[in-house]
Amino acid sequence: MPELPEVETVVRELREEICGDIISSVEIFRSNPIVQGDLDMFQEQLCGRKFMDVRRRAKYLIFNLEPKRYLVAHLRMTGKFIVSDPLPEPTKYNRVWFNLESGRQMIFDDIRCFGTLEVYDDLADSKSLQKLGIEPLSKAMTLGYFKKNLGSSKREIKSVLLDQKIIAGLGNIYVSEILFRSRIHPQRSAGSINKREWSLIIKYTKYILQEAIKNNGTTISDFRRVDDKTGAFQQFLQVYDKKEQPCTECGTPIQRIVQQQRSTFFCPECQR
Incomplete structure (x- = not known):
């Protein structure tokens, strides 16, 4: 499972690739158990929103969107994000496509399908995030x-x-x-x-x-x-x-x- 340095690496690379871009559509190729909640609502909540920032909390990736909303992802064992030019069709382990207005795609790929994608209006509503302890690179580590x-x-x-x-x-x-x-x-x-x-x-x-x-x-x-x-x-x-x-x-x-x-x-x- 990717740990803090691997997730931080992905966060920094995604920040460079997608910030300022807008989600034009979302295509889901495998819903269970990756996308949490209602699939239609998941797509509706993300379409038209701009990526403002990407950050990390523990092993979670948090995408800050505008108008205000959050996409929260966990890679688990084999999940990964790929940013590429448009593909003609999904490859074997592509699970979700985030089609961007720039013409590119952000792809969530996961061989074992343990990864998760969730949408929140308020991060305080995420029980998983609220249970987390201190960050090891923070001043709280004393x-x-x-x-x-x-x-x-x-x-x-x-x-x-x-x-x-x-x-x-x-x-x-x-x-x-x-x-x-x-x-x-x-x-x-x-x-x-x-x-x-x-x-x-x-x-x-x-x-x-x-x-x-x-x-x-x-x-x-x-x-x-x-x-x-x-x-x-x-x-x-x-x-x-x-x-x-x-x-x-x-x-x-x-x-x-x-x-x-x-x-x-x-x-x-x-x-x-």
């Missing part, structure tokens, strides 16, 4: 926040960092990398993390996310940018998907365990 909310938590630290109600936007790849850089074992309880270790988590969360954004995200399997190119940060991963490969710091083979049905990669020597 030592005080973690000590107040997690100082006595018995939950495993990896589970906590993946909890979107606590920190919004982190996923499996980056949490594995953050904990490795911070030298913290993924199975430790959040309550056992001391101030110095929380400071390291904050430091490396910001550093790794910013570096991943600079490299247009990480492509392990499905992630593609708006121009269909891959990200490049996979070249800099130190533990994720490196099972049995030597640790870059000590040479110990990287181990893989399963936490909450997700793979975790770590160095048993460096991470304590």
Whole structure:
């Protein structure tokens, strides 16, 4: 699933491509479960509206429209947006076409159809957005926040960092990398993390996310940018998907365990 850097990459590219353009029509080729709500209303609510901005909240893309309205998208596992010249007919995994007055198309493509598209007049009406925790690149990401909310938590630290109600936007790849850089074992309880270790988590969360954004995200399997190119940060991963490969710091083979049905990669020597 695309994580914060991948979604931020898509947001920045879409902002350059579509802002100022107007939706002339919407064609839906697969409704369930992608388009949420009534299909005719979905089309009616978007036609004639101008893209004013595209931004990110956690792993969600938010399209600001004028007259005021919002298109909210989540890519889930394999969703992606493509901006192209008009196609004569939809390709196999095209799910929704947003035809633009400029003559181009913004296409929502999704192999597995887990992605979602929703329209809101007010973002406060989105229950999903309202449940989200702090942004990891924001000033709210502080030592005080973690000590107040997690100082006595018995939950495993990896589970906590993946909890979107606590920190919004982190996923499996980056949490594995953050904990490795911070030298913290993924199975430790959040309550056992001391101030110095929380400071390291904050430091490396910001550093790794910013570096991943600079490299247009990480492509392990499905992630593609708006121009269909891959990200490049996979070249800099130190533990994720490196099972049995030597640790870059000590040479110990990287181990893989399963936490909450997700793979975790770590160095048993460096991470304590």
